[in-house]
Amino acid sequence: MMALRKFWQRSVHIIQNTAIYTPAANFHTSEALCSAPMKKKRKLDINIVIQKEIKKKRKLEKQIRRLEAKGRILKPIDEIVGDRSIMKTIESRKRPTDNENSKNEEEVKALQRRWANYKFDQHVKETKQISDAIDCQNEALIELRKISEDLYQLAIQTDNDLVPFKRIGPVSTPPISNYNPPDGEYIDTTRKYDK
Structure with a gap:
């Protein structure tokens, strides 16, 4: 049994993603052919081919008629056009202006002017x-x-103790607590207008 095992020791060779086992002692096998049998050519009926071409022609003619009637259909731009349901209800969502708000705004503007003068x-x-x-x-x-x-x-x-000076000053906005910065991944939500 041991003699047979030694005689049939095999080394594995990978050829074109196919494992081939070759015995060690002068037994040779041919390489594996990684191919599939050819598909039979289907005989196409001439009438079916003609009907497909007629369908394509009709489809193109229909598209040409549509372009002539309506012109080129442009892709809608949401930022410019806006949501139509919102545009329909815009009158019901208008808020009346208060005189108190306008007085308050004037006070805020005056305060901002005074603050700007003080800082200057x-x-x-x-x-x-x-x-x-x-x-x-x-x-x-x-x-x-x-x-x-x-x-x-x-x-x-120069005073070497003063050179590595670092300062973190006040920022215009406080830091957001529990803020998770984006990791660079994003989901593409762009709408496609292929049809």
Whole structure:
């Protein structure tokens, strides 16, 4: 039994996705032909072929008549056209304007104007303070250079403790709690107008 097993040891060769087993001892098999038998050609009836061509002609003529009657049918653009059911009920959904709202809006606009003026004045004051501080610093450095060149060189060196400065300032909107950012996948909901 062992002798037979050794004699018929097989190595597997993969040829064109087909496993072929070949024995080790001078027994050879031909390669597998990965093909299917040819299909028989159907004999087509000439009348059926003619009827198909007539159908195609009629279909094309019908499409031409439709294009001549209605013109080219354009794809609807939802952003421009809008939903027709909403357009029909637009009168019933109009809200009456209140005078109180208009007064409130005027107050809000006045408050926004005052706030903008306040922030502008604050910005002007801060920039003036910064420019004054820079001017004072430059004057002090000039006086220091007159006194001692070594102290001046030490003063103009960068402070390595201040260089990796990081600051996260206030943002215009607070962060959304429990926000899951999109992972890059999306579902294409584009409507097709092939027909």
